[in-house]
Amino acid sequence: DIQMTQSPSTLSASVGDRVTITCRASQSVSDWLAWYQQKPGKAPKVLIYKVSTLENGVPSRFSGSGSGTEFTLTISSLQPDDFATYFCQQYYDYSEWTFGQGTKVEIK
Amino acid sequence: EVELEESGGGLVQPGGSRRLSCAASGFRFRSYSMNWVRQAPGKGLEWLAFISSTSNTIHYADSVKGRFTISRDNAQNSLFLQMSSLRDDDTALYYCARLGNRAFDAFDIWGQGTMVTVSS
Numbered sequence: 001d002i003q004m005t006q007s008p009s010t011l012s013a014s015v016g017d018r019v020t021i022t023c024r025a026s027q028s029v030s031d032w033l034a035w036y037q038q039k040p041g042k043a044p045k046v047l048i049y050k051v052s053t054l055e056n057g058v059p060s061r062f063s064g065s066g067s068g069t070e071f072t073l074t075i076s077s078l079q080p081d082d083f084a085t086y087f088c089q090q091y092y093d094y095s096e097w098t099f100g101q102g103t104k105v106e107i108k
Numbered sequence: 109e110v111e112l113e114e115s116g117g118g119l120v121q122p123g124g125s126r127r128l129s130c131a132a133s134g135f136r137f138r139s140y141s142m143n144w145v146r147q148a149p150g151k152g153l154e155w156l157a158f159i160s161s162t163s164n165t166i167h168y169a170d171s172v173k174g175r176f177t178i179s180r181d182n183a184q185n186s187l188f189l190q191m192s193s194l195r196d197d198d199t200a201l202y203y204c205a206r207l208g209n210r211a212f213d214a215f216d217i218w219g220q221g222t223m224v225t226v227s228s
Contacts, residue, residue, distance in 0.1 A: 001170070034214035036153075043203055043218035044153065050212035087153055089214060095167045097143070097155035097215075 002026050002090055006100035012108040019075040021103045023088035028068045032092045035064055035073045038102075039084045047086075048073065075105075083107055110134040110217055112204050117222030120194050124226075130187040130204030130219055138182035141165075141207040143215060144189045146200035154200075157189065158207070194226045 003026040013019050023033070033051045036044040046055045048064040051071060061076045075082055088100040116128040130142070144156040157178035158167040166178055177190040187204050201221040208216035 031212055036215075038153075043220055044215070045218070046214050046216050049208070049210075049214040049216075053212070055216070089153075089155075091214065095158075096169075097158070099153040099155065102152045 004100040025069045029090040029092040112219035114219045114222035125192040128189040132185045137185040148200040
């Protein structure tokens with residue numbers, strides 16, 4: 001089974017900060033990597049799929065990069081609406097989907 | 109509007125069974141693969157099961173294999189999760205999620221979830 005490890009678990013930041021979240025896979029997942037945002041009491045929402053493809057309607061301040069086993073989600077200028085928990089997800093062979101444990105972005 | 113709505117959650121005794129449903133609307137349900145994902149209180153997301161558009165391909169997470177069964181009724185635009193031998197650690201909010209049809213797509217539509225509590 002492929003394990004996904006996110007870091008940090010919690011991140012304190014201010015509005016306007018550049019924020020980076022890292023996700024590492026226990027083995028290569030090629031380009032099969034997505035990022036989700038979840039706010040309290042709400043369902044997750046996909047932000048990025050295929051490592052760096054922005055979902056329709058997602059602001060361009062969100063970006064994804066990486067390949068193989070190491071991936072990053074970057075928010076170029078943190079906005080008040082971005083305080084949430086972020087999860088990465090691998091789906092390497094479409095037979096197993098694994099989420100990272102999540103990164104909570106808090107107000108500093 | 110594209111929507112998924114789960115139902116069927118509630119309080120279940122350990123060892124008991126429960127059937128969850130997910131009603132789809134606003135899109136051609138029969139053309140999409142579907143999934144169940146859960147989230148224990150205060151915890152992360154755990155993928156549970158996948159079913160292809162025609163039900164030909166089904167996958168389960170090891171944690172539920174042999175206890176949970178995913179199925180669908182394309183005529184009724186519905187997805188199901190039959191859960192049996194429930195344990196305390198199955199307590200969670202259960203989401204259904206659509207797998208998008210684009211290349212390398214992810215779970216692009218989610219329901220709001222239905223809560224299952226396993227307790228005596």
